[in-house]
Each structure stands twice: as C-alpha cells, then as structure tokens.
Amino acid sequence: MPELPEIESLRRQLSRVLKGENIGKAEVYDRKIGRLPDLQGRTVAAVRREGKALWVDLGGDLALRLHMRMSGRLLWRAGGGARPAHTRFCLFFRTGELLCVDPRRFATLEARRTEEDTAAAPDALQVKDAAWLQKAAQGRRLPVKTFLMDQRILTGIGNIYACEILYDAAVDPHRAARSVSRREWRRITEAMARVLKTAVKCRGTSISDWRDLHGEKGEFQNRLQVYDRSGQTCRRCGGTVQRTVLGGRGTYFCPSCQR
DNA sequence: CCCTATGTTCCCAA
DNA sequence: CTTGGGAACATAGG
Numbered sequence: 035m036p037e038l039p040e041i042e043s044l045r046r047q048l049s050r051v052l053k054g055e056n057i058g059k060a061e062v063y064d065r066k067i068g069r070l071p072d073l074q075g076r077t078v079a080a081v082r083r084e085g086k087a088l089w090v091d092l093g094g095d096l097a098l099r100l101h102m103r104m105s106g107r108l109l110w111r112a113g114g115g116a117r118p119a120h121t122r123f124c125l126f127f128r129t130g131e132l133l134c135v136d137p138r139r140f141a142t143l144e145a146r147r148t149e150e151d152t153a154a155a156p157d158a159l160q161v162k163d164a165a166w167l168q169k170a171a172q173g174r175r176l177p178v179k180t181f182l183m184d185q186r187i188l189t190g191i192g193n194i195y196a197c198e199i200l201y202d203a204a205v206d207p208h209r210a211a212r213s214v215s216r217r218e219w220r221r222i223t224e225a226m227a228r229v230l231k232t233a234v235k236c237r238g239t240s241i242s243d244w245r246d247l248h249g250e251k252g253e254f255q256n257r258l259q260v261y262d263r264s265g266q267t268c269r270r271c272g273g274t275v276q277r278t279v280l281g282g283r284g285t286y287f288c289p290s291c292q293r
Numbered sequence: 294c295c296c297t298a299t300g301t302t303c304c305c306a307a
Numbered sequence: 308c309t310t311g312g313g314a315a316c317a318t319a320g321g
Binding site for chain 1: 297298299300301
Binding site: 066103104105120137138139140173174175176180242281282 | 310311312313314316317318319320
C-alpha cells in the first residue's frame with residue numbers, strides 16, 4: 035500500500051522513536067517475510083528511505099531492509115499485549131515494540147550489509163530536471179503513467195500518486211511516454227514535487243487501511259483530486275472523472291482536461 | 294462466484 | 308537483447 039509519502043512518514047517517526055535505542059530481541063512469526071540473524075544488543079544508528087524501502091542501520095556494516103509492498107504496516111507500541119492478526123515480526127526495545135502487520139504477506143525483510151544499498155534510480159523527490167525525464171522517456175511507447183511508476187527509472191511513485199501527479203500536470207495517463215513534450219515534462223516535474231511534498235506533510239493517504247507508526251490516519255485522502263473519484267465531477271473543468279486500467283492498475287483521470 | 298486493493302517480479306511474445 | 312503486457316504472488320472485503 036505505501037508509496038513515497040507513507041514510507042517517508044514512517045521513516046521520520048521511526049527515526050524519532052528508534053534512534054540510539056538497543057534491540058533486546060527480534061522475533062519472526064512468518065518465515066515467508068525473511069530471516070534475521072541475532073540482533074540482540076544492536077543499536078539503531080539511523081533510519082533511511084530508498085524509494086519505497088526502509089533501511090534501519092544497526093552500526094558496523096549491518097542494516098535491515100524492509101519493504102511493505104501492498105499491505106504491510108508498521109506499528110509502535112510502548113506496552114506489550116496480544117499481537118494483532120497477521121503480525122509477521124517484532125523488534126523489542128527497552129522503550130517499546132515495533133510490529134510489522136501484513137495480511138497479504140508480500141512484505142519483505144532482510145538483513146543486509148549497508149554497502150548493498152545500491153540506489154541506482156533517483157528518488158522522485160530529488161528529480162527536478164524535466165530534460166532528464168524526457169531523455170529517459172525517449173523512444174518509450176509505454177503509457178506515461180506506467181513510466182512514472184517504473185522504479186528502475188525513478189523511485190517512490192505508486193498508483194495513487196501517479197494518478198494525482200498526472201492530473202495536476204493535466205497530462206493524460208495513457209499518452210506514450212515518448213510523446214510527452216518538454217513543456218509537459220516540466221509540468222509533471224513540478225506536479226511531482228508539489229503532490230509528494232504535500233502528501234508527506236499530510237502523513238500519507240488513508241484511503242482504506244494505511245496508518246502511520248502510531249496508528250493514526252494520514253490526511254491526504256481529503257485532498258485527492260482524481261483517485262477513486264470515477265463518475266464524479268472534475269474539480270478543475272467540470273468534466274467527469276473516468277476509471278480505466280493501465281498495467282493492470284485502476285487509473286483515474288479527467289478526459290476533458292488531461293490531454 | 295465476481296471484482297478490487299497504495300507493489301514487485303517473472304514469463305512470454307513481438 | 309529490448310520492450311511492453313499480463314499473470315502470479317496471498318489475503319481480505321465488497
């Protein structure tokens with residue numbers, strides 16, 4: 035479920051709660067999520083984000099890499115108590131517990147060496163160069179929306195924010211990436227920064243079950259312009275928001291003002 | 294039974 | 308070899 039703004043919200047909250055704290059023990063309840071070495075006594079040095087993945091640096095060369103995929107959630111609680119359904123692992127600290135809950139079991143957890151952090155593609159919040167995007171899109175016939183969601187090109191954008199960004203930029207998500215003009219790439223670049231920064235400030239989009247580290251809803255669902263609004267009136271031009279499918283994902287856009 | 298779901302990866306055909 | 312589309316992964320909810 036989580037995209038860049040949701041993961042960035044988790045990162046900030048995790049950093050505040052975990053930095054400098056020592057791990058008492060780690061328990062994995064679902065082997066499918068991954069395996070862990072003995073982490074007893076390890077200290078959290080930093081929490082970083084790489085696209086939609088979280089890195090928990092544990093000093094030395096050791097780090098945990100966590101990816102929430104579709105339904106993963108992290109929950110911090112000061113006290114103990116019964117584990118929620120679908121809890122996949124737990125890290126215990128003197129100050130509380132960090133639980134990972136993931137109904138669909140797509141999330142991944144791995145212990146890795148810090149140097150294995152091989153960030154190849156730039157973070158969507160760092161991309162400010164329309165010319166660079168246009169170059170990357172050169173010759174590509176795939177829909178511009180699918181292009182923006184390709185984590186090998188740039189990282190962090192998922193289905194909701196791809197829809198919102200293209201709406202903000204007034205570009206039709208079906209357009210072949212290579213057909214997008216420089217002016218349109220400029221609009222997309224600006225929309226990307228605007229939408230993602232605002233969504234981070236709102237601590238993400240709680241459309242169904244996204245909750246932050248402390249179980250709180252985000253606020254960006256109140257500011258969505260197209261996502262999940264099919265059949266409703268476009269706030270910009272009065273047209274009707276349509277839903278189509280691109281790359282197997284529900285895609286929302288306004289055919290009258292996104293060209 | 295059908296469809297949908299904030300993600301990634303694999304397979305296949307062109 | 309590259310590109311793009313679709314299925315698969317696993318589970319819950321409407």
